[in-house]
Amino acid sequence: MGRAPCCAKEGLRKGPWSAKEDMLLTNYIKENGEGQWKNLPKKAGLLRCGKSCRLRWMNYLRPGIKRGNFSQDEEDLIIRLHSLLGNRWSLIAGRLPGRTDNEIKNYWNTHLIKKLKIAGIQPKVHKISTKREPKKKPKTEKPRKKQDKKKKKDQSLVVQKTINDTPQVVFVPKPIRLLRNFSVDDVALSRTSSLDCSDSPEMLSYPRQILKKCTLFEESNMHLSALLKSTSNIASPSDSSEELAENNKNINKDDENIEGKIEEISLIPCASNLLFDEVLLDGFCDLTNESMLEKVYEEYLQLISEKCHHQDNPI
DNA sequence: AACCTTCTCAACCGCCCCAGG
DNA sequence: GCCTGGGGCGGTTGAGAAGGT
Numbered sequence: 001m002g003r004a005p006c007c008a009k010e011g012l013r014k015g016p017w018s019a020k021e022d023m024l025l026t027n028y029i030k031e032n033g034e035g036q037w038k039n040l041p042k043k044a045g046l047l048r049c050g051k052s053c054r055l056r057w058m059n060y061l062r063p064g065i066k067r068g069n070f071s072q073d074e075e076d077l078i079i080r081l082h083s084l085l086g087n088r089w090s091l092i093a094g095r096l097p098g099r100t101d102n103e104i105k106n107y108w109n110t111h112l113i114k115k116l117k118i119a120g121i122q123p124k125v126h127k128i129s130t131k132r133e134p135k136k137k138p139k140t141e142k143p144r145k146k147q148d149k150k151k152k153k154d155q156s157l158v159v160q161k162t163i164n165d166t167p168q169v170v171f172v173p174k175p176i177r178l179l180r181n182f183s184v185d186d187v188a189l190s191r192t193s194s195l196d197c198s199d200s201p202e203m204l205s206y207p208r209q210i211l212k213k214c215t216l217f218e219e220s221n222m223h224l225s226a227l228l229k230s231t232s233n234i235a236s237p238s239d240s241s242e243e244l245a246e247n248n249k250n251i252n253k254d255d256e257n258i259e260g261k262i263e264e265i266s267l268i269p270c271a272s273n274l275l276f277d278e279v280l281l282d283g284f285c286d287l288t289n290e291s292m293l294e295k296v297y298e299e300y301l302q303l304i305s306e307k308c309h310h311q312d313n314p315i
Numbered sequence: 316a317a318c319c320t321t322c323t324c325a326a327c328c329g330c331c332c333c334a335g336g
Numbered sequence: 337g338c339c340t341g342g343g344g345c346g347g348t349t350g351a352g353a354a355g356g357t
């Protein structure tokens with residue numbers, strides 16, 4: 001019974017990787033590229049399972065991996081994405097350039113769950129807890145050396161009551177600064193035409209203008225996912241234009257089905273959050289296709305109402 | 316200083332998906 | 337349609353670090 005192990009275990013090393021092993025793996029991949037993980041260890045001269053090599057590369061050695069503390073923006077984004085996607089760490093990681101699914105998962109489990117509980121929110125469902133988390137006090141309040149020492153106020157976390165008095169969590173968006181392709185009037189328009197929070201209490205309001213851009217972006221045979229990735233990349237000054245282009249090419253397959261598309265649309269507010277900093281919205285076509293816009297906009301509203309309905313009537 | 320407890324996170328494990336034969 | 341193997345994903349573990357007593 002059971003499955004055959006992914007590779008013969010005898011004589012294979014386990015546990016932490018040495019610097020030498022890291023070097024061997026990195027050098028091999030630099031020369032031969034990723035993939036063929038099963039045969040890679042042998043060829044690279046490593047006494048490791050192929051899966052282990054892949055994991056080490058993906059989570060640690062791969063270039064462009066951001067290490068260290070999560071920023072407030074990243075934290076907010078993770079919470080938002082988690083409320084939409086649940087524990088789909090790889091999807092979440094796809095929206096956070098330089099972060100791996102494993103890292104996000106760890107950060108969620110060790111920091112964010114606690115943080116949400118302290119704020120009186122059930123991390124699994126992103127709803128206000130009826131009973132307050134008992135104050136299991138302060139031992140951990142003192143920052144540990146390894147831990148993130150900056151005590152940030154959770155300014156973005158706001159509890160809002162809906163009309164039917166069901167408490168909902170709203171992550172208040174930060175002010176938007178759009179630098180290119182938007183006139184002052186455009187920005188004013190985007191603010192006035194933002195979704196009303198009373199329609200979508202749990203979702204932050206976002207500029208329709210961005211949705212419009214997204215729609216047309218997709219229409220020009222680029223995928224929303226690429227937009228999200230590219231905006232994420234633009235927000236990160238360290239990323240090169242080559243990486244950006246590469247990301248645009250590497251659109252996930254699962255993004256290509258309808259469900260994926262709807263999911264992407266649902267993430268637009270998250271994407272807009274990434275636009276808050278110095279984002280250049282270059283390369284979009286003219287904003288002329290109103291019917292397409294309306295279609296996506298309606299789809300988006302429907303999604304929100306479905307989500308609200310679902311949260312009001314959990315299974 | 317020594318021991319105990321708690322926390323973190325890299326790594327492992329096993330399951331699932333999917334392309335290719 | 338079925339089988340197989342590679343790759344990917346999410347849950348879990350455990351060693352080591354750090355704080356507490």
